[in-house]
Amino acid sequence: MPVPRRRPGVRRGEDVRRLRDLLRAALLAHRFPEGALPSETDLMSAYGATRAAVREALAMLRSEGLIERLPGVGTHVMADPPRTEMDEALGVTRGPMYAVTTPPRVLDRSTVPAPVTLAEALGVEPGTPVLRLEYVAMTEGLPSAVATNYVVHPEAQRLLATSFHGHWYQLMADAGVVLGESEFVIDCVPADAGTAELLGLAAGAPLLAVEQTITDPGGRVIDVAFLRIRPDRFRFVCRATASGLL
């Protein structure tokens, strides 16, 4: 029985997308020794792909900032985003993130009246003064995320009186602000022009977007934050078994 014919363009698009996915996973998992990708010819044979498909897949990875291609030199991995465990990202476990030594670039540290929807999220009356603490998180000297935190009083005063020289959770700990529950809602957004400039990206580049809510140990909301994260500098890892999250 003849195989049903398909539009060649569709078929080729699928091949490119699948090849891109496999190469993307492989390079992020350090499966190419010394971050050097095989030649186009070797990739064609290893992945059963045409030269055109290999080139298109590599072009996609290049546009994501994951690889660089230099004539005569080859194709090299340019990004190595650490995998951050979710419990560490949420701030309940100390991990490698605490090793951050580059101080954040603080953009704003001002007191603003909470608009009604933010007030609802923070559990305060509309118009209540809250601290807006906004910064660019730096990883090894490079901007990795923009975070806008809205913090209620009295925790806000304690944060203001404390030197912010490392990670956000370090600031909280240094200020004696104890975290009760931490929640992430994770999605993604296109970078607006301002965020793109702060993070050294082109406008429209995809960013991980996190809405974080932190309570004190009594369940009172003390911080609502909006994070915009470069995916080539940060990835979240989460795992579970039938017994629950690990």
Added chain:
Amino acid sequence: MPVPRRRPGVRRGEDVRRLRDLLRAALLAHRFPEGALPSETDLMSAYGATRAAVREALAMLRSEGLIERLPGVGTHVMADPPRTEMDEALGVTRGPMYAVTTPPRVLDRSTVPAPVTLAEALGVEPGTPVLRLEYVAMTEGLPSAVATNYVVHPEAQRLLATSFHGHWYQLMADAGVVLGESEFVIDCVPADAGTAELLGLAAGAPLLAVEQTITDPGGRVIDVAFLRIRPDRFRFVCRATASGLL
């Protein structure tokens, strides 16, 4: 002491970005009754913003597909992505996702030789035949994600012999394939042209990207999957206390 002067464009960009973040969070949290946003004038007064900033922030939300603006009708919320708890997303807990009744649109169900990097991830010899099962997940009749699964044998045969009419984890359960550990690595990517077409989006639109690894109860990898998810149709939620992930 005079306040340092800043470029007005930068200042305005920050205002717009912050307003966008607050409005985005508010509409996704159903804080606007009946999904109707206040008028521009009311937003200006509620958020202390200029009309230009309100319009720019709304334009950003519109370009994300989150709102629609109709002259004489107003501004309405157009997206209501469910928040999926991470343990359910990972497949270890049964939740609302299992209520999915729209069958997936299967794109590919074929046996392919595992290229070397995929073989390493699956823990098999390069060239080992694996099942590539690729589909578009549908939510209420609309495409929400593209998933490419690579499944080893003998689990692959069991999945092939089973009707795929609901959610992926339902398929696994129906096929008698027991999940041991499930891992997500979460980042985001721009939609390539093919994925964009499958999901009804413009090319370049940001998508959540998940690399999933599923093992059997003995720790043997049985499935490596690449998921591309529309953020306006799906969001991940994760929370923790000092005792660990919840």
